[in-house]
Amino acid sequence: MSGVADERFVSLRSFDGRAETLAEWAGDRGAPRLEARDVVFEYIPGTRVLDGWSAEFPAGSMTALTGPSGRGKSTLLYLLGLMLHPASGEILVDGDSVAGMRDAQRARLRASRFGFVFQDAALDQTRTVIDNVTETALYRGEAKRDARARARELLDRFGVDVPPDRKPGQVSGGQAQRIALCRALLNAPAVLLADEPTGNLDPATSVLVVEAMRDHARTGAAVIVVTHSPEVAAACDAEIRL
Ligand SMILES: Nc1ncnc2c1ncn2[C@@H]1O[C@H](COP(=O)(O)OP(=O)(O)OP(=O)(O)O)[C@@H](O)[C@H]1O
Numbered sequence: 001m002s003g004v005a006d007e008r009f010v011s012l013r014s015f016d017g018r019a020e021t022l023a024e025w026a027g028d029r030g031a032p033r034l035e036a037r038d039v040v041f042e043y044i045p046g047t048r049v050l051d052g053w054s055a056e057f058p059a060g061s062m063t064a065l066t067g068p069s070g071r072g073k074s075t076l077l078y079l080l081g082l083m084l085h086p087a088s089g090e091i092l093v094d095g096d097s098v099a100g101m102r103d104a105q106r107a108r109l110r111a112s113r114f115g116f117v118f119q120d121a122a123l124d125q126t127r128t129v130i131d132n133v134t135e136t137a138l139y140r141g142e143a144k145r146d147a148r149a150r151a152r153e154l155l156d157r158f159g160v161d162v163p164p165d166r167k168p169g170q171v172s173g174g175q176a177q178r179i180a181l182c183r184a185l186l187n188a189p190a191v192l193l194a195d196e197p198t199g200n201l202d203p204a205t206s207v208l209v210v211e212a213m214r215d216h217a218r219t220g221a222a223v224i225v226v227t228h229s230p231e232v233a234a235a236c237d238a239e240i241r242l
């Protein structure tokens with residue numbers, strides 16, 4: 001871990017404000033890692049899920065997104081994860097808007113810089129657990145043996161003790177969520193977006209997952225976690241309520 005990342009972490013640990021001041025904190029140190037500006041989104045024309053939403057997510061920080069069911073938290077993660085496009089407004093990565101990018105460019109950016117843990121895990125049912133975890137690393141050209149070794153370490157860390165050649169249809173909901181988190185973390189993404197990653201977990205395993213996300217933010221990533229848990233939100237540097 002670099003000294004810069006350590007310093008950022010120390011600064012953030014001593015920071016006890018809310019999102020607005022966190023944005024100021026980032027402003028002194030260059031562009032935030034991820035930013036939403038005046039984002040408007042509607043699935044059905046005329047019914048706005050987001051009506052001009054803005055926020056900044058600095059490098060080295062972990063932010064909780066909270067709010068009632070149906071308020072638009074998952075939708076927002078899809079927008080921040082470049083999977084949905086705003087009707088107006090824009091998403092910026094390291095200060096650059098992705099609005100003008102072609103789909104292929106956006107997909108490359110997502111594969112190289114983003115990790116996503118979907119609310120329903122979204123594992124590939126046709127592949128084994130270990131192949132699900134290593135999928136993106138192999139796509140990025142990493143040697144299979146290295147990717148598998150790191151995948152096993154991550155699965156161990158989160159206590160996912162199922163045979164690695166098992167299919168996702170034969171694991172529990174909480175195991176599937178942790179497998180999806182391993183898949184996202186394996187690529188050390190600059191932006192980690194996690195949708196209720198502790199939703200199906202017991203308290204002790206939740207702590208492991210939150211600590212891992214904190215550790216990941218400490219390396220300089222922007223971590224954004226949707227949660228209904230006050231404990232998880234309290235472990236974040238900032239909470240944004242929708
Ligand atoms: N594909 C879709 N088409 C139309 N409306 C949708 C679609 N997906 C979600 N919605 C609506 O958009 C709103 C936001 O949904 P979203 O899934 O983002 O909420 P959420 O805050 O993540 O909820 P939860 O806490 O239950 O996961 C909801 O009112 C939902 O009904």
Ligand SMILES: [Mg+2]
Nearest residue numbers: 073074075119
């Ligand atoms: Mg949701």
